[in-house]
Amino acid sequence: MTMPTSLRPNVRRGVSAIALGLAMTAILPGAAMAQDADPAGADDAAVDGAIVVTGIRGAINNSVQAKKANTSIVEVVSAEDIGKLPDLSIAESLSRLPGLATQRLDGRANVVSIRGLAPDFTTTLLNGREQVSASNNRGVELDQYPSELLNGAVVYKTPDASLIGQALGGTIDMRTVRPLAYGKRAIAVGARFEMNDLGKLNPDISDKGYRANISYIDQNADGTLGWAIGYARMQSPTAEERFNAWGYPELTDGTNTAFLIGGAKPYVKSNELKRDGVMAVVEWEPSDTFHTTIDGYWSKFKDVQRLRGIELPLAWGNSTLLPGFTIENGLVTKGTWSGTEAVMRNDIVHRDSTIIAGGWNTKFKPNERLTLELDLGYSRLKKTEENLEIYLGTGRGAGVGARETALGFEMRPNGGIILNPSLDYADPNLFLITDPQGWNSCGGAVPNCQDGFVNTPKIKDELKSLRLQATQEFDGPISSLRVGANYSDRKKSLDDRGFVLTSNDYPANTAVPADYLFDPISLDFIGIPGMVAFDSWRYYNDGNYTLTDEAGWTPGRIFNDYTIREKVLTGFVQANFDADAGDTPIRGNVGIQIVHSDQTGSSFYAQVVGGVTQSTPVTDGATYTDILPSLNLSIEFADNSFLRFGAARMLARARMDQLKPGGGVNFDSSRRNNTDIDASPWSLELGNAKLRPLMADTLDVSIEKYFGQGAYVSLGGFYKYLENYIYRQDDAFDFTGFEVPDGGTVATYEGIAKQWRNGNGGRVYGAEGALSLPFATFSGALDGFGVLASGSYTKSSVREGGAAPISMPGLSRWVVNGTAYFEKAGFQARVSGRYRSKFLAEVSGLSLVRDKVMAKSEFVVDAQIGYTFQSGTLEGLGILLQASNLTNEPFVTYYNNDPRQIRDYQNYGRNFMAGITYKF
Template identity: 25%
Template sequence: MTGKQSKLGYLPMMVMINMGVITSMTAQAQNSVQVAEDEPVEVISVRGIKGSLIRSMDIKRESGNVVDAITAEDIGKFPDQNVAESLQRITGVAIDREGGEGQLVSVRGLGPEFNSVLVNGRTMASISGGRAFSFDTLASELISGAEVHKTSYASHQEGSIGALVNVTTLRPFDIDGFKASGSIKGVYDDMTGSTKPQLSGLISNTFADDTLGVLLSFSHNERKSRYDSAQTFGYLTRDITLDDGSAEAGVLMPRNYDQISQTETRDRTGGTLVLQYRASDNLVLTADALYSKYDVDYRQDILAHWFDNSQITDAELDSNRTLVKLSMGRGSNTDYLNRLSQRPTETKAFGFNAKWQVNDSLELTGDIFRSEAESNGGGRTTDTVASYQNNYTFDNSAGAELPSIQFDKNLSTDGVKAGWGSRFGSDIADEITEAKLQGEWAADMGVLAKVKFGTTYYDRTLSSRYAESAWQVSVLYGDNPTPVLLPSSMFSKFDGGFLSGATGNPPQEWLTFNSEDFFNYLLSDAAIAQLDDPAAGRQLIEEFGGYTAHPSNSAYEINESGLSFYTDFFFEGELGEMFWSLNAGLRYVQTDNASRGQQLFLLDLLPLNNGQNEVQPKRSEDYLPIEVEHEYNNLLPSLNASLEIRDDLIARFSYSQSITRPELGEMSPVTNYSGGKVDALNASGGNPKLKPFESDNLDLTLEWYYSEGSYAAVAMFRKDIDNYVDWGITDETVTVPSGTYQYKVGRPVNLNSARIDGYELAVQHLFSNLPAPFDGLGVIANMTFVDSESSSDDPANPLPLVGLGDSQNLILFYEQGPFQFRVAYNNRNEFMQSKENGYGGAPIYVDDYAQVDISGSYDINDDLTVFFEGINITNELTRKRGLYENHILNVIETGPRYALGVRATF
């Protein structure tokens, strides 16, 4: 027995919680060394914050690779309301929020698409439309823990150059006999003043001498929320001529200014069912199912102004030639918009696992899994516009977070006319089938401790179909030369304290209406009679079914399958009195893609007899199917080494090669070819031939475990990334009957390389040595610093990689007897969200965001706990900007949320 094995008896890596859950490091970290059956195991009765932190720290300490973890404090008690919110407490993890709720995770500056998220080691289907997993579909009450693997084993499923996140749920054999728990709480949303219920429960039991186990869990969450947003679509370079005759060239002017108040209801119901059967002492069979139904409905009431440089009558510029104040006339409009949206989603997952201890040395595990997710948003979002001619002044000269708008006329329904109207949205479906076979051989041959080997097959199909109203009907009223007036009875007044948490003086009142009333009126005889040609208008409405959303023929489907084989060798021994371990592995992956769609094919280019050397495309009359296949393979080595310099000091070194497959939505086979001048023909489309991102990864860490539950760690890492996907313009030759033509084609391409350098600092300390009652105090502090360079950088203006930014966490907690309290501060420094905003071409930056959350609880007895939670209690705003600080792109307020509830375990 090695020196390391002799220490396992005292390590708190087997912890029995009062509720009966036994968390075993040998179960949670795949590379842990087995504990001999006759070796004494210290049992520690601990739960709550400290118990969770001790278990999480032990996972980190005993793992052979670089990993951080969070574990449930009790059954059904995860540290935060949302799994992503808890993950952001981990060093190097940052999150993106939607409606104030954590949705996507970034690790070490790499965005959600670069990180694989598994549930119980399996890939979950997602309704994100890509590879990123949306955490808001999974209730935290169903989760027992999560691990963030920052370096790789060969046994780790490929697909992440950032990190692999594995979320775990409970199994009945993890729980000793009968256990039931449940919680109910009311969640108060400060922006809406509403309180909604959230409840969850779990019941588990084992039968027939613990050979049969059943676990059932469920959760139901309701939320009514609101967020306010002030936005522009970017800043354009334009020339303006004012009423006084003066002219200014090269002015940076905002494209528009919108004020959006969105009220939203979220209804999430989920659950798990797990059946386990111990067929013999050596064979355990597990069948499980997971279900989540998540419906999001919202309403947007919008005050909108579109700035046309030809309508500017007066202006004021700052030193960088940004237009900070303008007056609009010459036919300018004030627009009132209403948008309604429904996004019903379902996620289903079914799995079967068999674990067979063949003999004392060999264990085989087989796993098959099916996951489906669908979001039925096709045609379920409205976009409706009412407007009136108006003169107004936009003023952003005061340096406040929000500009002001002054109207000549406001809150009058006289002269309000119908504009654009449409229904639109996409249906997204994602289906994944996985099959795995893994073996683990306890070699015990000198320094060779064990060998892992296995194979994985998966098949994934993502489909997306967009639906929208016919454009002929959408523009019917807005393009009518004579304004079609809307009835006063359709409108009401919005008056809701818009963006009260921001500085500035934005309008607080405007007119609002309901999209369905808008559609109903425009389909009525009274509205049609106002058209210049009522008969033609009625014919269009009948031909296209009014505002019915019609599925687009340009839908696409991406099928991807992969087959991989891997071997991991685990070595261990002693160097003097220092224990060392080494893992060396190799993974081979073959990936096959088939991108399917349909499009109008380019049949020919016909010359236009206009003397301009122009051609116009001749396309097929019908949409025809198109399919492109693509195959690639990768050989991915990995190396993880650790050295116990002392019993409490561990140094680690890791090297690996990893891949991230391109976004599925970028692999559409459809290309749209335009006409125009022969020497300036353009086209755009997807790219089914994209290759994966490839990264060489290097990590160095030093971890000091100086007392129980306390440690300090420092890490340095580097990632050299090739095949970085970016939007690129390529020269492509197109041959048609009339001749051969050169096109400039815009599509995603493997264009660049990039390098990320960073380091992490982390401290976790329990003040156990202080005199009571201060011995219940604890602190967690960590920070991540990242930098990058890319082959696409302009030497005069180098840009960071998208999503790359520093982050910090500070958590103070107190736990003594029945009391628990925690305050958590999370800060994400400024990062670039996009290289281009689509209008002015400048990047989009997200400013520093610091959020403070609190939670506390009191144990009435061993079975009953009351608790409270506060999310974003300082009402932090999200701010996005363009090239300069005063190029405001978005200011968002989601407000605080508070919860009060009771939890019981039996």
């Protein structure tokens, strides 16, 4: 495979983190001294003649050994110690594994793609049990899970028959500690102070925060009863300078055309993320024949945001582009607008979500060869949002009030825009509480009434599961046979609401009362020195607005609602084998799942009749059975050298919003006399509760060589044939029963519905390589130094009924990760870089609707340095400095396959942390 020349510089950015880390560790004070003082490693302990490695190197070694021992193709991340995963979040730790990549939200790793397949094609488990999601679909938002409470995670790239929750991309199984396996008492506490280098962009949200955690593990004297409990608290600041464009319409003079910015919404955003998490485990093993474990997890996540900026309707507004503008390669990059009437925004976002998850697992051995197992699982989430928009302007209604006479602009090459305004946006006597653009007329009843807006979606997601299985061990090549069944019942609902805010002083414009005003905030990053800022949250809660439910005249608010219920019964049988072909050990498994699904979706048909929304409930569904065989082989063809092979049939269920059966009915009165269905006045976009899962036949092969402690190199490839893919298709639809909105006559009730359907699929394939290399493998003088590196190349060929392949959501052609580390005599340092090439991102739009837009490549560098006292009165005390996003890498999306046509340019700044840990 030859790397395209254009991609080589980008890939080199990913591996450059290794060189940066080596340089950093080489200049650490005391590094050379540590080597001379303790060539064996002060943080190594001899136990029964074996070397036990802890900390960074211990976590790497544990991960490598777990990968080596598994018969499936897996990736593993392990905690360095109690409450110490390698990164600030489990999502960031996972993003460093071969073939995995994360998409950032508000500057933090949020959701994970595996092998180029989006988060909705991935299943996330906690202690082997499927988890619900805070999104309006299936992708689990991993920042909901505190890294301090997790002991590690296993990513299954190839499934076995007993793996419940397998998915097309892969399955992530997060693990909490097991106290009896840990085997000793431990108490660990930690605290970190955090700040963002963009500073305090908004006056009512701090740029500083903290993290704190405590964990306690213990067991009784007999080692038969163990318990663990952990608590983690986070109050983390994130900041953002954001430029958002509405789009880029084409400008033409009749001969030449160029793209032109349609409108802009730049703002500064400050977040305060508060998260409390609790983990608890009780484990009892009174004898070799009985073992029971109860584990529970609770997390409450609160995201408070303040967003202040100025929305500027340009080409798609009431602005005029003056002569003398500049066009570069088909894009207007510089010019002057006249007549622009700004909408000043003082917005608030509140998101609250609570997750409860847990289970009870019991194993009983009636004899030495037979193990019976019962597992009960439960996962529930409730999430509420309040997205509040508060508007200021110079007059009520479009074309009223003061407007820009000469708004200069210049598109920046690296994203965003620089403005040169003629108005003073920091003047509270000029910008008043009003409806500057007349965006909504409250259902036609009241003109120019939208002085603000609030979206209030609510999500509920609940999943219950019951699993029974029996494992019989044998002598001979078939080492064991496992038979079992799993039943799950999941119910997820979205309740979408939106309300127009009208000032109580309507139709008058209202000056912001002085006691609500803050000092003007800076928008220097777009060239505007200041804008009016006030405590809009307090003003809103003081009862200064009247709320009008938008659902009365907007059908989208009705048919966005859904309730999806899935009852899934999975039976499985799996034979595990461990045999020798001559001198060659062969291990693996072969098995089959039979999956019976009963899915039901409820939503609404909605249409506007006489200016009022009418809705009709609709419920639909399907039952079906899928057969999923799987095979995994691990052949040790030489000492510590393995050839692995996997083959399986896998599925991923349709997105939740695709399964809702309703939709919005549209009527074009200008076509009322047409009888041709292709020119019908009726149209509809709707979901489909009968959708079948995406099915894929997959092949995996990997060669792995293990050497030394924590060292390995691997190279592999994969091929996934997607039997089908889900996309909108046009179908004839009978609109009989729906009213003609204006009460007139119509020539036909036949029309076209754009409905989600299963169609032809395609291929996803790629190659992966990984390396873990402790330098002590070569020389004792280099003990403590090491590198981790991985790279993957993924490509797809999937067509949505057309000739040209589509871009698959979440797929980056290239993903490269590198980590360089040093750890010895209590000193530790690490620098990590992760690179992913451009990809189709899925971002949340209005009413949680998915928007798909291309995202630029990104290279993110994180680093940490610390010291843990090894002896004396401070033994067990560690100090730590961490920095994330050292390269200040923005998250950038764009339109029309032109990186200059920026949709979003989000600059997050760098986060710095200083903290202490103590274990005793």
